[in-house]
Amino acid sequence: MSNIKSYIDENKERILDELFGLIRIPSISSQTDHKADMLKAADYIKEAILKAGADRAEVIPSDGNPVVFGEKIVDPAAPTVLIYAHYDVMPVDPIELWTSNPFEPVIRDGKIYARGANDDKGQMFIQLKAFEYLVKTGQLKTNVKFMIEGEEEIGSPSLEAWAKKHKELVAADVILVSDTGMIAEDVPTITQGLRGLAYMEVEVTGPNRDLHSGLFGGAVANPINVLAKMIASCIDDNGHITIPGFYDDVLEVSAEDRAMLAKAPFDLETYKKALDIEEVEGEAGFSTNERTGIRPSLDVNGIWGGYTGEGSKTVTPSKAFAKISMRLVPDQDYHKISDLFKAHFEAIAPKSVKVKVTAHHGGYPYVAPSNHPGYIAASKAYVDSYGELPIPVRSGGSIPIITTFEKVLGLKSILMGFGLESDAIHSPNENFSVSRLFKGIETVSYFYSHFNEEMKK
């Protein structure tokens, strides 16, 4: 029985050929003239799933681009892994900055250069080829399902409805996703958490018209001064957010998990230097990575009011505005947080002004608990391939569909990503190293037996 390394070695050319075939289809979801390419890519993946050893695969319509579903049921009593990926890619503009044709993959210096080389066609193939290896070598003891969508780059507008409709079809024990990154080459990384978001807008109205600051200054509430005061009062001197009830649902992260998070390579001096700041600033008692990973935050994203042109104008304005967003962590609910924010701003506004608070949009926070069977299995798989435990990363950047899966399917997602910042996803000259592609296949192939074991516990 060949092991995964020799399997990859033996099938190297074929694997790349198959991936390149998919990459050559310009499946840009945001451009309507690529509609036919979406279907072509979906069909290509259906065939690839079947070839890899699935029992069945089909292209299932959604309200937008279709979803490719596939499955191999080895034993109805065995655990089931649902693989999520996406076959759509970002546009290629500005095309003139590409060194080679974005839809004609080439390998330079060990890297595949093409749109989708990493995001997500390359990383999708990590999952597909690990599955293929296990099937072909008779080692698959887990049921595997595929759910590959074609609208991730435009915000997955159809997938929630699709998943609700096909809930039984995609029923599983965990979702496995390769669509995120690593801290650095050879530093195995699990994206364990994603912060949620509540985005608000505040409008403060003082007098019914702009006033002359000489004639009225000091006697009539200035909405900018008032807004500044309200914003300032939202965070105390310890960096705590003062909105009543704000922390009620925040899950405290265990000392053990914090210790794991602290293993992420991080150099404060380098960080400060890169941002050209003398000091970082945040909640007392937490490290920089904890402040962005496991703790909520409140930021003014925009503020405006009064005279903002050149020189001076002695006006006190009628209105002042701010866009204020809060990053949320499990188990904060953005609806509840939006309500708390609104109530708080209305409560602290002095009688001298009127305050209007509106919610723009929000997103749920996400975390994969480190005691989840999928998380443990992934950790062990990384130890098998890299010789060390993966660094758990909690990122502020959200993947909204992950929290949708949790809500609709009741499933946690394990994010085993193999991208690097330098892969330039969404940019010209996107690339993905062949070695990481293969290391990814190797790592994921180790996941399944660990997962089966953990599910037995």
Next chain:
Amino acid sequence: MSNIKSYIDENKERILDELFGLIRIPSISSQTDHKADMLKAADYIKEAILKAGADRAEVIPSDGNPVVFGEKIVDPAAPTVLIYAHYDVMPVDPIELWTSNPFEPVIRDGKIYARGANDDKGQMFIQLKAFEYLVKTGQLKTNVKFMIEGEEEIGSPSLEAWAKKHKELVAADVILVSDTGMIAEDVPTITQGLRGLAYMEVEVTGPNRDLHSGLFGGAVANPINVLAKMIASCIDDNGHITIPGFYDDVLEVSAEDRAMLAKAPFDLETYKKALDIEEVEGEAGFSTNERTGIRPSLDVNGIWGGYTGEGSKTVTPSKAFAKISMRLVPDQDYHKISDLFKAHFEAIAPKSVKVKVTAHHGGYPYVAPSNHPGYIAASKAYVDSYGELPIPVRSGGSIPIITTFEKVLGLKSILMGFGLESDAIHSPNENFSVSRLFKGIETVSYFYSHFNEEMKK
């Protein structure tokens, strides 16, 4: 010996004719094609001063439009009054909104309609004709000088240098000015104080570029949050400004003066209703009129930073800006206040940001003390004509040249104004009632004997 009322009655037509002659000269200082009109107006006034009874009058060049100087020295040992006025007027745009030709004065419903009817040709004639009456009836026991400039409406750019150069020529004991307003018809008013100004701009820089609020929010100082906090900290819960040293030079106003100021007709409910506010807001322990008259204030005139467009963008910005001005009262020096502000903002800025503070411009506050001989004489003159003491008004609107006179000539100005809000100075259909013109002449004519008496004390 005729009294002032009968003198006005006998000379009514002539006074109006002479004023109309001046009004017909379109002496718009901001428009270069009216350059010849400026000289024409200056000459007209020189002749008018001579005709009124001055010993001498001349048009004296300045760096800009010339200044008309005139004088009557009755006794070198007697007190001297320097009359300041201006012969330039504002532009007339939008001309289509005028009911009649702005430079062809007409009387409708007892009001003279024309550009300059009030500001300042009409009010200048109040001074000129009171002087004429006293000369013609042999009652003038005071030396009188005239300093009539032609650049007030463009900020008096040449007058400071002119006054420095002709300091001996214009030497006097007080300056008398009719270029301000009354609280209401038949409510005699002295504009006793004008607040000064220090106008600052603050730039707060956090990280060297805009950041994703998800990835950095809570760990890196957000310059908008920081700026809001700094602004909020500048005013405490009692409405006091917290900048160290800010109040050091503030002159406390006597209980007597505050009692006089409190006599100004003011209805808080009407005020709040007009501004559509539920409550006023300001420094504890002071009334609304005191807050705008005798107390300094700090207002944000403009603020901006981050994303201010429609919808939402999860950015934490690199920079945030605010324009902040402080209204000053005697004896605050705007240079000193600007320095205190700068030092304070630099001191309270956390190490996580950089702060740049620049001063835009400033102006000195002004007050005519109520025990000044000129102030007392004016008060008594109002009692003679209106039967009651004038209401002292401290206004936020500044007349920079008044503080310049104090600095350069060492003289206080007494502002005996007869305008009303409805006179529409600077607007189409400027007007001035004939009755106020004559009541003004009457009032000012009473000033001189009182002034001589007060100067003897």
